[in-house]
Structures are given as C-alpha cells and as structure tokens.
Amino acid sequence: MAKDQLITKASGERVSFDMEKLRRSLKKSGADNHTIDTIVNSVVGRLYEGISTKEIYTMAFTMLRDKHTASFAARYKLKSAIMELGPSGYPFEKYFSEILRFQGYTVQISQILQGRCVTHEIDIIARFDHDVFFIECKYHNGRGTLTDVKTPLYINSRFEDVKFVQAQLPANKNKQLKGWVVTNTHFSDDAIQYGRCVGLELVGWDYPKGNSLKEQIDQTGLHPITCLTTLTKSEKANLLDAKIVLCRELAEQPDALAAAGITKSRIHKITDEARQLCR
Secondary structure (H helix, E strand, O other), rough: HHHHHHOOOOOOOOOEOHHHHHHHHHHHHOOOHHHHHHHHHHHHHHHOOOOOOHHHHHHHHHHHHHHHHHHHHHHOOOHHHOOOOOOOOOHHHHHHHHHHOOOHHHEEEEEEEOOOOOOEEEEEEEEEOOOEEEEEEOOOOOOEEEEEHHHHHHHHHHHHHHHHHHHHOOHOOOOOEEEEEOOOOOOOOOHHHHHHHOEEEEEEOOOOOOOOHHHHHHHHHOOOOOHOOOOOOOHHHHHHHHOOOOOHHHHHHHHHHHHOOOHHHHHHHHHHHHHHHHO
C-alpha cells in the first residue's frame, strides 16, 4: 500500500509516503478536487521502493502543468523556485526584503556597519515599530541541506559586535535591537535550540510554525519569478541579474521583459502568468 511505501528525502532519509501531504500541496496550487484525485492516484500507481521526493514532485508538477493553467503549476513549484534564486545569495536577500517591505517593515539591503571590533556587511536591516532587526540570509541551492548550529553561532557573534555600537546611536534610542537568521531550507535542532537560548530570531522554510518562510510567502502572495513556467532558465537568470525577483514586478513592468531580450510574442503570455500568480 502507498502509506507503507518508503520514499527517499533529499537528505537521504527514508520515510513513509504521505498521500495527504501531496494532496495538501496540490490543493494550495488551486487545483480542483477531481484534478487532485487524478494526480494522486497516478503518482501512487507509479511509486516504487526508495523513490525520491524529487521524482514524486516532478511527476505531480508535470501532470498539474498539463491539466491546468501555468499559474497552478507555478504555485506548486514554489519550494524548488526558491532554490533557483542562486547561485549567489543576493536574489534571496532581495526577495526576503520585499516580503518584509510588504508587511510594513522599513528595509535597507547590504549595509556596512561598524562594530565594536570590526566592520560587518549586514544583508538586511529592517525596522518595525520599536524593533530594529539585523538580518543575515543563509541561502542554500541544494535540497536537504541543513543550516546547522555553526551558522547562528557565527551570526550571533557578529550581531553582538554590531549591537555594541548601534545601541549607542541616538536613532536607536528606546529601540530593541535583535539579530535574525533567515534560510530557505531547514534549521538543525541544535540551531533552533541555540537561537532560542540567546534570543536570536530564526526563520526557515518550515520554521517557526505560523511564521515560517513558506507561510509568509503564502500570506503575502509574493512569488519569485523563478516560479514562472513561461520563462526559460537563462531568461530567469538575466532578470535576476537585473535585480528583478518578484512576479509582481513583471506584471507591473512588462518592459523589463523586453529589456531582457524576450520577444513581444512571448511577453503577453509571461505577464499573464505573472498576473495570475499575483491574484
């Protein structure tokens, strides 16, 4: 039976196939129940011992793309789309800064700050009410890669060095200064335990519950351009190089597509998919 079938996660761990998890992910794409049942039944019929989660995802994505509009498949591929915001971490930094901006934060990117001992480049400085967050983004372009305890240990030491100077500035009087680590994958248990112990904010793909990266994307509806099925890999790379990371930017600025060398005959199809994702 499918529920007893062992599948292989990106980390190499073997777990039982979770049919309901597949259903939920398809439901979030906007697919109707009939389509979901058809895809799930097809995937279950093609399972074999040790099949990778990537292969299961590819099967479901392909069927969803063939049966529905491109935007449904684009929503379904969100996690892999985040993995395409590389190879450098800058597009991910800009992407997360836009999520914060949408939620009402005042945001600055790539700031050089003097610490007590040395200078530091801070990925994002975000301000909201009486809080100032010094945010470091840890981007991974490989599935199954954990952000382990060494990362928050290192980032917290940098934060404490910066905090010593920043706390004395008039602009930060009566402000709470906090460190923050954001990753597009998962934190190890030790990393989470350390973050809780020292008061370091952590946001990962599925952590913390209720405010994880995935949930923030769902809540804001801000999808990266790498979700788009109508763009080629090289076109996505060109747009990211031009510092365009949001589907909303393409929906509002179709001229960016022309500037990236995309033909007029395809611009309408791409912007249409981007607008559907923004709804």
